[in-house]
Amino acid sequence: MSSTSLSGWGRTNASVVTLRTPRNEEDILNEFSAGTRLIARGLGRSYGDAAQLSGGVVLDNRELDGIGPISADGVVTVGAGVSIDELLAVSMPQGWFVPVTPGTRQVTMGGAIAADVHGKNHHVDGSIANHVLSMRLVTPIGAFTLSPTNESDLFWATMGAMGLTGVVTSITLQMLAIETNQMLVDTDRHGDLESVMAAMSDGDAEYRYSVAWVDCMTRGAHMGRAILTRGDHATAADVKKVALKGPRKAKLSIPFQAPRGLLNQWTVRAFNELWFRSAPRHEEEENQSLSSFFYPLDGVGQWNLLYGKRGFVQYQFCVPDQMGDTVVDVIKRLSESRVASFLAVLKRFGPANPSPLSFPLSGWTLALDLPIGSDALPSVLDDLDELVAVATGRVYFAKDARLRADQVRAMYPRLDEFQKVKSRVDPNDQLTSDLARRLDLVGK
Numbered sequence: 001m002s003s004t005s006l007s008g009w010g011r012t013n014a015s016v017v018t019l020r021t022p023r024n025e026e027d028i029l030n031e032f033s034a035g036t037r038l039i040a041r042g043l044g045r046s047y048g049d050a051a052q053l054s055g056g057v058v059l060d061n062r063e064l065d066g067i068g069p070i071s072a073d074g075v076v077t078v079g080a081g082v083s084i085d086e087l088l089a090v091s092m093p094q095g096w097f098v099p100v101t102p103g104t105r106q107v108t109m110g111g112a113i114a115a116d117v118h119g120k121n122h123h124v125d126g127s128i129a130n131h132v133l134s135m136r137l138v139t140p141i142g143a144f145t146l147s148p149t150n151e152s153d154l155f156w157a158t159m160g161a162m163g164l165t166g167v168v169t170s171i172t173l174q175m176l177a178i179e180t181n182q183m184l185v186d187t188d189r190h191g192d193l194e195s196v197m198a199a200m201s202d203g204d205a206e207y208r209y210s211v212a213w214v215d216c217m218t219r220g221a222h223m224g225r226a227i228l229t230r231g232d233h234a235t236a237a238d239v240k241k242v243a244l245k246g247p248r249k250a251k252l253s254i255p256f257q258a259p260r261g262l263l264n265q266w267t268v269r270a271f272n273e274l275w276f277r278s279a280p281r282h283e284e285e286e287n288q289s290l291s292s293f294f295y296p297l298d299g300v301g302q303w304n305l306l307y308g309k310r311g312f313v314q315y316q317f318c319v320p321d322q323m324g325d326t327v328v329d330v331i332k333r334l335s336e337s338r339v340a341s342f343l344a345v346l347k348r349f350g351p352a353n354p355s356p357l358s359f360p361l362s363g364w365t366l367a368l369d370l371p372i373g374s375d376a377l378p379s380v381l382d383d384l385d386e387l388v389a390v391a392t393g394r395v396y397f398a399k400d401a402r403l404r405a406d407q408v409r410a411m412y413p414r415l416d417e418f419q420k421v422k423s424r425v426d427p428n429d430q431l432t433s434d435l436a437r438r439l440d441l442v443g444k
């Protein structure tokens with residue numbers, strides 16, 4: 001047990017907490033019996049304050065470990081503290097990949113469930129919840145085995161609930177069969193936002209994975225210019241040499257915090273320009289390793305230190321299909337504000353799952369990395385919240401550090417339904433977090 005200061009990946013809003021490391025379900029049940037207020041934590045890759053509880057207890061999930069054998073049809077049971085990186089090191093040599101992955105493999109399976117993470121394949125495969133066969137959850141009233149057919153309301157309420165229904169201890173997951181560790185990737189440069197959105201609407205269904213990297217700093221005719229990359233797993237017939245190795249470790253790491261002001265509207269604009277020009281205009285079936293296609297940022301450890309002492313926010317929202325114009329309005333608002341913003345990530349979402357708090361809904365999602373520093377940033381982000389709420393869209397809790405509670409009910413209209421399930425298993429509100437307090441997620 002130790003007192004420590006924790007923050008999310010964006011390095012804003014640190015809190016002092018008591019950190020404990022349960023080894024099994026009994027340790028967690030003992031915490032609840034003692035009346036402890038707590039929240040679980042994985043590898044701290046959520047950007048804001050979801051995995052911390054000021055003045056309370058944080059349960060580090062990393063010792064809830066262990067990877068079971070992978071069955072002939074790709075079913076595996078893993079501890080909630082196992083990272084996707086650790087799982088892939090074992091599963092890829094046997095020809096299995098995770099069915100859904102975020103843009104970093106340095107997340108735990110417990111964290112992935114809590115955020116109901118999505119990848120570049122949501123339009124085809126949905127989010128991680130769609131591939132979970134069952135899981136164990138420890139709550140203040142006891143431990144449950146949950147599945148879409150057993151205690152299904154608690155199963156779905158846990159997906160995307162940011163740890164607020166209990167501590168997940170293990171997950172049984174259906175993996176995806178792969179023949180090689182290569183991808184076949186098509187790349188297209190688009191000169192403006194309208195063109196890339198049209199290409200995604202028309203053509204994404206033909207690819208399992210799709211993502212567009214959008215420049216949100218260029219104004220005028222080239223506003224929202226983008227590089228669209230789409231692809232699928234290469235089969236053995238597609239590659240010269242079949243290899244199935246786990247991903248390689250990061251070779252570089254940022255050794256110290258960057259000086260204040262390193263990332264400003266000029267340096268970021270120059271970076272975006274360089275990156276846009278270095279991408280091919282059009283390329284088909286390029287062979288890329290799984291690591292560089294899915295995890296380009298994992299090549300550099302601790303890259304969040306580049307944002308300096310004040311850190312950064314990631315703003316990710318989604319809006320329904322018919323409100324695609326909101327994506328245009330958001331990028332317009334940003335490019336006009338001259339707030340520095342790195343390449344944004346634009347993806348299509350397929351249908352939502354039954355979870356009341358899961359983020360994805362059928363339509364568009366855009367994620368922006370914004371360094372703290374510009375005086376205009378808070379009011380720009382408030383404006384974006386308005387645009388998103390009016391469009392019946394929502395902001396992603398796993399990335400959030402600054403949304404206001406009064407916006408949440410409009411964005412997550414099934415919050416009451418979630419709270420009802422939560423109060424059944426947590427009658428004394430022992431499960432809470434800085435995020436939950438800030439956004440009134442667990443009621444008063």
Ligand SMILES: Cc1cc2nc3c(=O)[nH]c(=O)nc-3n(C[C@H](O)[C@H](O)[C@H](O)COP(=O)(O)OP(=O)(O)OC[C@H]3O[C@@H](n4cnc5c(N)ncnc54)[C@H](O)[C@@H]3O)c2cc1C
Binds near residue numbers: 009045166168
């Ligand atoms: C570079 C980068 C790229 C990303 N890309 C994507 C993306 O493409 N798609 C996407 O969906 N997300 C993405 N994310 C966000 C990330 O996937 C989520 O925030 C994920 O929850 C982080 O997992 P973690 O193990 O680090 O958990 P933490 O950040 O430590 O915790 C996140 C949440 O999980 C809860 N939690 C952790 N362990 C448990 C447990 N055992 N039981 C119950 N609750 C638990 C915590 O209470 C907290 O609410 C990205 C993050 C980064 C840094």
